[in-house]
Amino acid sequence: MIRHYLKLIWNRRRSNVLVAVEIFFSFLVVFAVVATAVYYASNFRRPLGYSIEDVWVVSIDSNQSRSPWSERDESAIIETRQQLHLAIGELPEVRAIAECFTVPYGNGRWGNVAKIGGREVHYSRNGVTDGFAEVFGLSLVQGRWFSREDDAAGFEPVVINEKLAALAFGAGDPVGKVFPADEPGEAQKEQRVVGVIRDFRQDGELALPEGYMLIRVRPGDSFVVSALGNIVLKLRPGTTVAFEEGLVKRMRAVAKDWSFEVQPAVQMREQKLRDGLMPLIAGGVIAGFLMLMVASGLTGVVWQSVTQRTREIGLRRAKGATVPDIRRQIVGELAVVTTLAVLPGALIVAQLPILGAVQGVTAGVFASSLVISALCIYLLTLASAWYPSRMSTKVSPAEALHYE
């Protein structure tokens, strides 16, 4: 039967080529939107690794130069920071307090590349103080979290996520192992893994999972001066925004010339999600209208061709074709044209991962996006053929044969 359809399509090839071209471009548009949505959805389902419930973030700017060569009084900055830490920690609303370099849902990132067994492993790092695990409710899969006991250790204790453990150490037990140094030969304390967490997706739900390392720092390290820009707080449940003004006043009393920015982590999450989803929503709305346009356009085209072929249809019915037969033929012809358009579209799209144009998108995400977009297109074209196919059998065979 399909061969018969192909013959009919070939006989009307000129208009069918144009229809196929339209379906081909529609497929590309739908695929772009669907692939983005599927990518985000598959990321969204993965574990985040931390909780931001009742967490507030205070970004600190000492208004001092950050460049490595400029002169500044480091000890004064460190002292002020320690006073700040104490002054905030005393507040009755504060359950836990920690300092860190970058924060979840923030814009900062400390990317790194390690050479492991000849491969380059890209991962992110963060420098954090001991309270960090409590603030973000981190749970360890293996080993332990670092603490004050590590003060005397001859190494730098680090906690890594499962993904980085797998990247760096394969299937072996990572706890107690030394993490490969960035640049061999550089004078640096060795970094020893003391624990493994499930994950820590710093950029939030929409981001891809990546290797992540938490490095222990102490508020007195000179690293603090240039890098530790954030204090994170876990507050008593039910603390309101009114707390913020008191907090800022208290901090200003300690450090008059510094600037502070206080935000509940939930708010940062909202902002990040909005920034991430906005382009998808705008693209989705435009694609939706485009598809509405294509669907109504195709309806018009099929309708016209059905009207034009009234005599042919009448002849078929006179020779014994039933109403469902005719309807099936109209819909089937468009389905074949759709297939002829979707196949090259899918072939072109499939080149993207082969060329390496999309990074971090798994084969599963790619394949399911292809299937979903193809289904959408079939649904769209079948819906367009449905109404004209009903119109095609409205005219009785005898009248149809007379039709001019």
Place this chain on the structure above:
Amino acid sequence: MFRSYLKIAIKVLLRRKFFTVVSLFGISFTLVVLMVATAILDHMLAPYPPEVNQGRTVAITRAAMFGERTMWQSSPGFRLLDRYARDLPGAERMSVFTSGTQAYAYPNGSKVNLSLKRTDGEFWRILQFEFIEGAPYTTEDVESASMVAVVTRTTRERLLLGKTAVGLTAEVDGQRFRVVGVVEDVPRLRLIPFAEMWAPYTTAKSDSYKAELLGGFNAIVLARDRAAIPGMQEELRSRLARAELPDPKRLSTLVAPLESTFEALARTNIRSERSQSEQLWLLMVGGALLFMLLPAVNLINLNVSRIMERASEIGVRKAFGASSRTLVGQFIVENLVLTGIGAVTGSVASVVVLKAISVSGVIPYAELHLNLRILVYGIALAGFFGVFSGVLPAWRMSRLHPVQALKGAAR
């Protein structure tokens, strides 16, 4: 003859209403998307107040220091601008200001988040803000580090300053400022002038910025005329090539491009001498064409169908001696009538969509509107669309053999 074409066109459009509505929807929707995109670009880049001198203003918004292995890129620092970018040949005025930070205020227990720029006095002379009360602070205010500020209309409201704010004070970021002027809101996408509050740069909490080559500042330079700009760029480049660097072993080269807002947007590599603005133009035009592809194919399909329905009419006209060219002309006129109507409905819909975007606050302080220039672009585009989508169907129609056409056997 043209009048009879018009009459036929309107009759045909009314005969198959479904086709007409679908075609109009496609044309209008395409126009709305393109006009909204153009309006947003216009809103960002056209010379509207406060950037009235935009044609001869260039800015330094990015700088970098690099060596063989490392690179440090950020906004330029005060020292770079103050020491190397002043008194360029052909420059009329020059202003230095911070790239903008978030400052917090707590009037009556509520929290207000403001974008704050600290500027010099020249800032107010290059950019022409619309003052609704008071006046800008002056170079003397900046030199004496007076705690004064200019705020926007919305900021005046949010800081609960009442109807007239001049003379009142407000505490922002732990500092108390006296308001000297209130200006109309500035769109968020106007990167150079945008802020919600401005204060002298000397009010900064620490003066460590004075020694920095990189970080925290921007500058704009008003040239005497456009022709002076290349000379200024050349001079700045050669001055930076001779600049004293803090760590010449590791970071040996300093660059800071002097360019227009569009060139800054188009720049992908800070080290190249020229911005990639031609590529950005091509990219935008290419993107628009790519977007128009699907609506165009859709319209062509509808037109082909519509024409084939009229095969017998065409057969009659051909049999009576109408040339192919006449028929093509007639069909293009018909299509232009259709796209013309589409252009009108598209423009009306664009006005509604732009208003909705402005009101929704998706783009802060945006006041998007259609102006004559965008309208002309839109109409030109619709005309192009009409001819483009009409030519192929018309050509195919004109090639019909009259005998076949009369029998209605068109394929």
